[in-house]
Amino acid sequence: MTTIMISRFTHRIFRLIFARARRLAVAVAAAGGLVLAIAGPAAASAPVNPIAVNTANWSASAGYGSTAPGWVEDNAGVIHLQGAVAQWYNGGSTPNLVGTLTIVARPHRTVYTIVHTLAGTYADLAIQPNGQIWALTPRPPAVTDLHFLSLEGITYQQ
Numbered sequence: 208m209t210t211i212m213i214s215r216f217t218h219r220i221f222r223l224i225f226a227r228a229r230r231l232a233v234a235v236a237a238a239g240g241l242v243l244a245i246a247g248p249a250a251a252s253a254p255v256n257p258i259a260v261n262t263a264n265w266s267a268s269a270g271y272g273s274t275a276p277g278w279v280e281d282n283a284g285v286i287h288l289q290g291a292v293a294q295w296y297n298g299g300s301t302p303n304l305v306g307t308l309t310i311v312a313r314p315h316r317t318v319y320t321i322v323h324t325l326a327g328t329y330a331d332l333a334i335q336p337n338g339q340i341w342a343l344t345p346r347p348p349a350v351t352d353l354h355f356l357s358l359e360g361i362t363y364q365q
Contacts, residue, residue, distance in 0.1 A: 253279040258340070258358075260292055260306040269293040269355050276305075276358050278312050286312050288361040294342070294353035305356065308338035318363045319343075325355040332356075334363070 255277040260267045267275040273291035280286055292305055318334040322342075328350050331343035344351045 253281065255279055255289065256309065256312065258288070258290075258306045258308060261301065261304045263299055264294055264296045264302045265305055266293045266295050271355060273355075273357070278308065280312070283364075285362055285364050286314070288358040291355060291357045291359070293355055297353075303342045303344065305332075305340040305342055308334070308340065310338065313338040313365070314363050315365055318361075320361055322361070323357040323359075325352040326350075328352050330356065332361070334361075 255274075256279065257267075258276040258278060260276060267290075269291035270293065271291070274289060276288070276290035276292050278286055278288050294302070296302070313336055314334055315336060317336065320332050320334075321329050322332045324330050330345060330351065330353065333341045333343055335341070342353055342356060344353070
């Protein structure tokens with residue numbers, strides 16, 4: 208069995224395609240061919256654990272039918288983030304600190320991903336080993352609108 212390293216560009220494309228469907232694309236090389244396996248969301252019976260939101264700048268009530276930000280761990284140990292947040296104040300010392308994950312949900316390395324924001328725009332997101340979740344705003348001329356930031360579809364193996 209051969210292991211394939213997925214490029215950052217390919218990874219970002221997969222994240223864009225599957226973010227709205229809450230699925231993760233995983234490429235696996237097997238028997239000389241490329242197999243695409245789709246991992247669905249965590250079991251519906253799993254309890255949702257809340258994410259501690261930076262309330263100085265962000266709200267857990269993002270609106271648009273979204274749920275409060277949270278996470279679940281599936282049977283394979285994969286963490287699935289869900290819900291959305293809204294940036295209501297862009298000032299202070301840490302305006303882009305979205306929130307912090309509990310110790311058991313923190314990744315062992317920094318996880319970078321692309322997330323959906325308001326009006327069809329996107330932003331980068333970094334989840335650090337200390338559990339901090341940071342919104343990374345794009346450089347001009349890209350539009351930045353963090354009035355809605357979706358965490359749906361973000362999954363990672365610890």
